[in-house]
Amino acid sequence: MRIQEKARARCQWLPVLDKNQDTLYLALADQLAADITSGTLKPGDQLPPQRLLADALGVTLGTISRAYREAERRGLTEAKVGSGTRIRGMQSDEPKFHHLSKAEADSIDLSLSVPIPNPIRSEQLAVSLSHLASNPEALRQVLAYQPEQGNLQQREVLAQWLTQHQLSVTADELILTEGGQHADFLAMQALIRPGEAVASAALTYPGMIAVARQLGLKHLPIPTDEEGIKPDALERLCQQQKIRLLYVMPEYNNPTGEHMSHSRRMALVDIARRYDLLILEDAVQYVLPNQRGTPFYQLAPERCLYIFSVSKIIEGGIRFGALRAPKNLMSRLSASLRAQCWSVPGIVGALVCQWLESGHVDALIDWQWQEVKERQALLHRYLGNYAPVAHPYGFHAWLNLPEPWRAVDFVNEAKKHGVILIASDPFCVGSYPAPQAVRICVTPPTHSTTLEKGLSILSDLLEEGPSHTAPLL
Ligand SMILES: Cc1ncc(COP(=O)(O)O)c(C=O)c1O
Known part of the structure; x- marks a missing residue:
């Protein structure tokens, strides 16, 4: 009894366990999940050593081991050799999607990578809808089942528009998708098997992290410098293990903002060729033609998949994009898309193509990216002293916080003052250490005065710095 009492006193988490249950380990894992939901256990909290908890609860060590394994399988905890078991961070269920974090109505939300609001978008959607509604042949076509790769006419319109914008492609190289996230998923689901490894910048788009996790892929973080992914680090990883795919955002990495020079791209292509990696180039964050380097798919067409989406140009709710792929991979991609949803809905493509062909999208691009440039200039005026990393036409900036700010404190303090931001955690691959940094999006406010x-x-x-009170020890 004394052992149990002593153990109970030392346990930092002491669940209430009904010992009459048949499967005690499941009850324990359920209790752990409930305590996370209620906030009793928080990300990063350490669980008691297994032996200690077994003594404290008066159950066998085997019961605790099975419960901990079950919690890890559910993604609630992570165990590390030498440092025990902890409650997982932001990734306890899935990486948080900034798109879905609806900020309070009266705050200034700088957390979302979304196009600048403009009523012209709904007006143009109305025009496209009425155009479609008055065209019986187009209506008949969108009612029919579409081919897996997507409607041929729509792929031709998109290929022509992309080619006009210095992204030369042909319709047969494109498979239509429900936006960029779907293209990310499709590429990895069709081409990589569970358990195989993919690699990306150590801080990357959370949607990519989510896909790798959902598909049971091994996701390896690659350190970066001011030009993005470091070739020597990638090469070392390739020497150590088989990597199937390298995920890149060469124009400006979301979230950290680095732009890859031509020589950096060539160095990565060289490694990809020597170690036979596929390259998945995510270009959802649209960049103007005169601001772009040569896309990877033009440098290594035989192994590169390129993702385009209208989400940052038109709006994210439209769900329309495309994956450009080498022709020899198209049948696997088509088979996968067919298994998922047969094909993307023709009606969305018809609306977007009408929009692309009308020239309205180009007008929107001209307006939006001029505005983005002015907003980036505004950001540099206010925060330039702190050296934010940003593309001059990018939707966001990455700010490494000056000492002694910690990202979580800064985000909380900003929130208290009515500004919503995201810290670095959701962007970190695996357990890669999160830098003390935040992402600041310049596009969500309707007016630049709100951004200012x-x-x-x-x-x-x-300037003021954190107002730390010393912890009571
Ligand atoms: C780099 C990147 N890839 C993919 C996506 C998802 O794009 P979509 O909204 O078209 O699915 C986003 C959205 O923010 C993104 O930033």
Whole structure:
């Protein structure tokens, strides 16, 4: 009894366990999940050593081991040799999707990578809808089942538009998708088997992290420098294990903002060729033709898949994009898409193509990217002293916080002052250490005066520094 009491006193987590249950280990795993939901256990909290918890609860060590294994299988905890078992961070279920984090109505939300709001978008959608509604032949076509690769006419319109924008492709190289996220998923689901390894910048788009996790892929983080993924680090990884695919965002990495030079791209292509890697190039964050380097798919067409989406140009709710792929991979991609949903809906493609052909999308691009450039200039005016990393036409900036700010404190403090941001955690691959940094999106506010107000609040906070009270020990 004394052992149990002593153990109970030392346990930092002491679940209430009904010992009459048949499967005690499942009850324990359920209790752990409930305690995470209620906030009793928080990300990063350490669970008691197994032997200690077994003594404290008066159950066998085997019961605790099975419960811990079950919790890890459910993605609730992570165990590391030498440092025990902890509650997982932001990734306890899935990486948090910034798109889905609806900020409070009266705050200044700088957390979302979304196009700048403009009522012209709904007006143009109305025009496209009525255009479609008055065209019986187009209506008949969208009612029919579509081919897996997507409607041929729509692929031709998209290929022509992309080619006009210096992204030369042919219709037969494209498979239509429900946006960029779907293209990410499709490429990895069709071409990589569970358990195989993919690699990306150590801080990357959370949607990619989610796909790798959903598909049971091994996702390896590659350190970066001011030009993005470091070739020597990639090469070392390739020497150690078989990597199937390298995920890149060469124009500006989401979230950290690095732009890859031509020589960096060539160095990565060289490694990809020597170690036979596929390259998945995510170009959802649209960049103007005169601001772009040569896309990977033009440098290594035989192994590169290129993702395009209208989400950052038109709006994310439209769900329309495409994957450009080498022709020899198209049948696997088509088979996978067919298994998922047969094909993307023809009606969405018809609307988008009408929009692309009308020239309205180009007008929207001209307006939006001029506005983005001005907003980036505004950001540099307020935060330039802190050296944010940003593309001059990018939707966001990456800010490494000055000491002694910690990202979580800065995000919380900004929130108290009405500004919503995202810290680095959701962007980290695996257990890669999260830098003390935040992502600041310049596009969500309708008016740049609102952005300016938010930036001025952030600038004041940075200048003042954190107001730490010493912890009571
Ligand atoms: C790099 C990147 N890839 C993919 C996506 C998802 O794109 P979509 O909304 O078209 O699915 C996003 C959205 O923010 C993104 O930033």
